[in-house]
Amino acid sequence: xxxxxxxxxxxxxxxxxxxxxxxxxxxxxxxxxxxxxxxxxxxxxxxxxxxxxxxxxxxxxxxxxxxxxxxxxxxxxxxxxxxxxxxxxxxxxxx
Numbered sequence: 186x187x188x189x190x191x192x193x194x195x196x197x198x199x200x201x202x203x204x205x206x207x208x209x210x211x212x213x214x215x216x217x218x219x220x221x222x223x224x225x226x227x228x229x230x231x232x233x234x235x236x237x238x239x240x241x242x243x244x245x246x247x248x249x250x251x252x253x254x255x256x257x258x259x260x261x262x263x264x265x266x267x268x269x270x271x272x273x274x275x276x277x278x279x280x
Contacts (some may be wrong), residue, residue, distance in 0.1 A: 236263060 217237055225231035225238060232238045232250035239256040247253035 234259070236260070 221231075221235050221237045225235055228235075232242070232248065233255065239251060239260050242248045242251040242256040243253065243260065247256065251259075
Protein backbone atom coordinates (compact mmCIF):
# COMPACT_ATOMS: atom_id res chain seq x y z
CA UNK A 186 0.00 0.00 0.00
CA UNK A 187 1.30 3.44 -0.91
CA UNK A 188 1.68 6.59 1.12
CA UNK A 189 -0.20 9.85 1.25
CA UNK A 190 0.67 12.59 -1.24
CA UNK A 191 -0.73 16.07 -0.67
CA UNK A 192 -1.47 17.70 -4.03
CA UNK A 193 -2.59 21.11 -2.76
CA UNK A 194 -3.02 23.19 0.37
CA UNK A 195 -6.57 21.97 1.00
CA UNK A 196 -7.01 18.90 3.21
CA UNK A 197 -9.78 17.78 0.87
CA UNK A 198 -7.29 17.34 -1.96
CA UNK A 199 -5.46 14.28 -0.63
CA UNK A 200 -4.61 11.68 -3.16
CA UNK A 201 -4.03 8.26 -1.69
CA UNK A 202 -1.93 5.94 -3.82
CA UNK A 203 -3.14 2.37 -3.52
CA UNK A 204 -6.04 3.18 -1.21
CA UNK A 205 -9.77 2.80 -1.69
CA UNK A 206 -12.31 5.60 -2.14
CA UNK A 207 -13.63 4.75 1.32
CA UNK A 208 -10.29 5.77 2.83
CA UNK A 209 -10.36 9.07 0.91
CA UNK A 210 -13.90 9.80 2.13
CA UNK A 211 -12.93 8.83 5.70
CA UNK A 212 -10.00 11.29 5.63
CA UNK A 213 -12.27 14.09 4.39
CA UNK A 214 -14.85 13.42 7.08
CA UNK A 215 -12.17 13.12 9.77
CA UNK A 216 -10.86 16.55 8.82
CA UNK A 217 -14.24 18.21 8.29
CA UNK A 218 -15.89 17.13 11.52
CA UNK A 219 -13.47 16.98 14.46
CA UNK A 220 -10.28 18.09 12.70
CA UNK A 221 -11.37 21.54 11.58
CA UNK A 222 -13.18 22.17 14.87
CA UNK A 223 -10.01 21.41 16.83
CA UNK A 224 -7.86 23.57 14.54
CA UNK A 225 -10.39 26.40 14.79
CA UNK A 226 -10.39 26.20 18.59
CA UNK A 227 -6.59 26.40 18.70
CA UNK A 228 -6.14 29.07 16.00
CA UNK A 229 -7.78 32.45 16.62
CA UNK A 230 -7.90 33.40 12.91
CA UNK A 231 -9.24 30.02 11.80
CA UNK A 232 -12.67 31.49 11.02
CA UNK A 233 -11.10 33.57 8.26
CA UNK A 234 -9.07 30.80 6.56
CA UNK A 235 -10.44 27.29 7.17
CA UNK A 236 -12.61 25.97 4.31
CA UNK A 237 -15.46 24.68 6.48
CA UNK A 238 -15.69 27.94 8.41
CA UNK A 239 -15.66 29.92 5.17
CA UNK A 240 -18.45 27.76 3.71
CA UNK A 241 -20.49 28.43 6.84
CA UNK A 242 -19.83 32.19 6.57
CA UNK A 243 -20.85 32.07 2.91
CA UNK A 244 -24.06 30.22 3.74
CA UNK A 245 -24.95 32.76 6.43
CA UNK A 246 -24.20 35.79 4.26
CA UNK A 247 -21.06 36.62 6.21
CA UNK A 248 -20.09 36.57 9.87
CA UNK A 249 -18.35 38.94 12.25
CA UNK A 250 -14.98 37.34 11.47
CA UNK A 251 -15.39 36.72 7.71
CA UNK A 252 -17.50 38.84 5.40
CA UNK A 253 -19.42 37.29 2.53
CA UNK A 254 -16.98 38.78 0.00
CA UNK A 255 -13.91 37.51 1.90
CA UNK A 256 -15.40 34.02 2.23
CA UNK A 257 -16.35 33.89 -1.45
CA UNK A 258 -12.99 35.19 -2.70
CA UNK A 259 -10.97 32.88 -0.45
CA UNK A 260 -13.02 29.83 -1.46
CA UNK A 261 -12.61 30.72 -5.15
CA UNK A 262 -8.83 30.95 -4.65
CA UNK A 263 -8.83 27.59 -2.82
CA UNK A 264 -10.84 26.03 -5.67
CA UNK A 265 -8.40 27.45 -8.24
CA UNK A 266 -5.40 26.06 -6.34
CA UNK A 267 -7.02 22.63 -6.00
CA UNK A 268 -8.03 22.70 -9.67
CA UNK A 269 -4.50 23.63 -10.77
CA UNK A 270 -3.04 20.86 -8.60
CA UNK A 271 -5.49 18.37 -10.07
CA UNK A 272 -4.61 19.41 -13.63
CA UNK A 273 -0.89 19.06 -12.90
CA UNK A 274 -1.49 15.64 -11.35
CA UNK A 275 -3.44 14.38 -14.36
CA UNK A 276 -0.82 15.69 -16.78
CA UNK A 277 1.95 13.81 -15.00
CA UNK A 278 0.03 10.62 -14.36
CA UNK A 279 -1.65 8.20 -16.72
CA UNK A 280 -5.08 7.74 -15.19
